[in-house]
Amino acid sequence: MTFSFDQFVIEARAAVVTEKPTQAIRLLIQKALEIKETLVTKNPLEKNADEIMLFEDDTVSVWICRFDPYNVVPPHEHKMNAFIGVFQGKEKHHFFKNDANGLQYKSTQIIEAGQMTSIGTDGLHAVVAEGQEDCYSLHIYTGPLSKVKRSLFDWDTGQALEFTDMNFQRLKRSPNELELS
Numbered sequence: 292m293t294f295s296f297d298q299f300v301i302e303a304r305a306a307v308v309t310e311k312p313t314q315a316i317r318l319l320i321q322k323a324l325e326i327k328e329t330l331v332t333k334n335p336l337e338k339n340a341d342e343i344m345l346f347e348d349d350t351v352s353v354w355i356c357r358f359d360p361y362n363v364v365p366p367h368e369h370k371m372n373a374f375i376g377v378f379q380g381k382e383k384h385h386f387f388k389n390d391a392n393g394l395q396y397k398s399t400q401i402i403e404a405g406q407m408t409s410i411g412t413d414g415l416h417a418v419v420a421e422g423q424e425d426c427y428s429l430h431i432y433t434g435p436l437s438k439v440k441r442s443l444f445d446w447d448t449g450q451a452l453e454f455t456d457m458n459f460q461r462l463k464r465s466p467n468e469l470e471l472s
């Protein structure tokens with residue numbers, strides 16, 4: 292089967308405006324993951340780049356993201372549905388909820404190459420690669436991710452902070468610094 296990221300974007304744009312976008316997006320990602328080796332070969336992400344936005348309009352955003360095993364991306368929200376399909380390595384997600392008691396750890400999920408997960412509009416997660424290798428994944432969001440005001444969350448207090456590079460760098464953690472319970 293031939294695959295191109297351009298075609299994937301076209302199909303993602305179509306999927307998100309169908310009557311059942313969740314099913315359509317999941318199917319699209321599953322189909323792409325069946326040929327995950329091809330995605331590895333054609334991955335347009337430059338070495339050591341963290342992410343590339345393939346497309347964004349008001350209905351959908353499509354990204355390729357890389358996570359490494361040494362830096363945990365701090366707890367953050369998306370404010371829209373997120374669908375994530377891992378095509379290389381293993382991606383570890385720590386899920387949280389935020390309430391009056393601060394940031395509450397809920398669960399951890401490891402997504403292996405060929406698998407996918409989805410996160411609802413109110414989901415909060417922190418992400419790192421599992422194992423020794425970087426991981427790479429396809430991300431589809433049901434809205435204009437880069438245009439929406441989103442927050443990062445302080446690990447200790449749960450305080451919502453503006454999603455700036457400074458806050459991002461400040462809240463980044465090494466996996467062995469995490470106290471999840």
Ligand SMILES: [Fe+2]
Nearest residue numbers: 367368369416
């Ligand atoms: Fe995320």
